[in-house]
Amino acid sequence: MTAGRVAVVTGGAGALGAAIGEHLTGQAEVVLLADRDLDGARERSENLRGVEACYLDVADDESVQALVETVERRFGRLDVIVNNAAVTAPRGMEALRRDDWERVMAVNVWGPTALCRKAVPLWSSTRAGGRVVNITSRTWLSGGPIAYTSSKAAVVGLTRSLALELAPFGVTANAVAPSMVATPFTRGDRSEEEYAAFEAKHLAMTPMRRFATPEDIAHAVGYLASEAAGFVTGEVLHVCGGAQLAPAP
Structure with missing residues (x-):
């Protein structure tokens, strides 16, 4: 563990x-x-040493500003941002509908942008470097649900752009692209029958014949957030068991 290092993970309740x-502990x-x-x-942070919960609505600029100000006041540094919050x-x-589209883009694309943007003055003043993992x-x-997929493609472009803009501060920006992870978010509003068919299609297209787990994704994020990845930036790391090589189900 690096002494004093501070990390923020959005969507931390999921x-x-x-x-x-x-x-990341x-x-x-x-x-x-x-x-939010x-x-x-x-509840997620209970019994985890060094883990705290805080409120953040990534689509609300005032909420983002308040979080960054709190981090700066309490710790004086921000070393890792993991932009994980998402909606579909x-x-x-x-x-x-248009308001569906705008909500997805506000959370999935503007949220990471806003958080990094607000963190720039802190990174600029400390010159301590940092990591962004989207x-x-x-x-x-592969394509998929239109609003969600479009937003996630935008996150790839955002990641590459952040890699260029943040490099002068010693901050890297990379992305992790999971395949299906069996969570309530993935299930969404599908019926039992629909979800069973959805799982079967994803399993069939995955060469390693299993789904990703949250821990699989966490290990990939951990690498990109680590000192070992200090010269890796602008990359997309697929954590898919080979499913990134297959067409959409």
């Missing part, structure tokens, strides 16, 4: 965010699980 946060002195669901984040929308084009999805390669 299964993926919680697993990432727990894994091996690299950071303080890990903040940030989420503050009670959920608090109706899957079919005919069911998609959670995208293998759907950026």
Whole structure:
């Protein structure tokens, strides 16, 4: 563990965010699980040494500003940002409305952008370097639900752009692209029958014949957030068991 290192994980109340946060305790002195669901984040952080819960709505600029100001006031540094918070929308084009689209883009694309943007003055003043890890999805390669997939493709472009903009501060920016992880978020509003068919299709297209786990994703994030990845930036690491090589189900 690097003494004094501070990490923020958005979407920290979810299964993926919680697993990432727990894994990062091996690299950071303080890990903040940030989420609109503050009670959920608090529940995830219980009994985890060095892990705290805090409120954050990534689509609300004032909320983002408040979080960064709190981190600066309390710790004077911000070493790792994991942009994990995400929402989705109706899957079919005919069911998609403009406000669905705008909500997905506000959370999935503007949220990571805003958080990094607000952190720039802190990175600029400390010159201590840092890591940004964005959670995208293998759907950026294959296609999928229109709003969600478009947002995750945008996150790849955002990651590459951040890599260029943040390099002068010694901050790297990379992305992790998981395949299917069996969580409530993935299940969404599917019926039992629909979800069973969805699982079967994803399993069939995965050469390693299993789904990703939150821990699989957390280990990939941990590498990109570590000192070992200090000269890796602008990359997308697929954690898919080979599913990134297959067409969409």
